[in-house]
Amino acid sequence: MNPRWQKSSYCSEGASCLHxxxxxxxxxxxxxxxxxxxxxxxxxxxxxxxxxxLKKETARA
Structure with a gap:
């Protein structure tokens, strides 16, 4: 597997991010x-x- 990773648009510089x-x-x-x-x-x-x-949980918070 050689996937092409894309970083989450919600990631700030220097933070641990989801790819x-x-x-x-x-x-x-x-x-x-x-x-x-x-x-x-x-x-x-x-x-x-x-x-x-995740969207439902975020809306409750």
Whole structure:
């Protein structure tokens, strides 16, 4: 796997950030402090469900 990583637009300079890469039917997530390890892989459906939950939790806060 040699994904093309994209940094989150919500990341400030110097902060630990979420990086996302996509492949056919797969989404990969990793944290910027170590982008070659600890990669989470999800289907687009599962990733969409995660985003919905996170948005709901953010709205409650």
């Amino acid at each position: 996302v890469a996509t492949a056919t039917e797969t989404i990969h997530l990793t944290e910027s402090s170590d982008p070659t390890r600890a990669i989470l892989t999800a289907t687009p459906t599962a990733f969409g469900a995660l985003l919905l939950v």
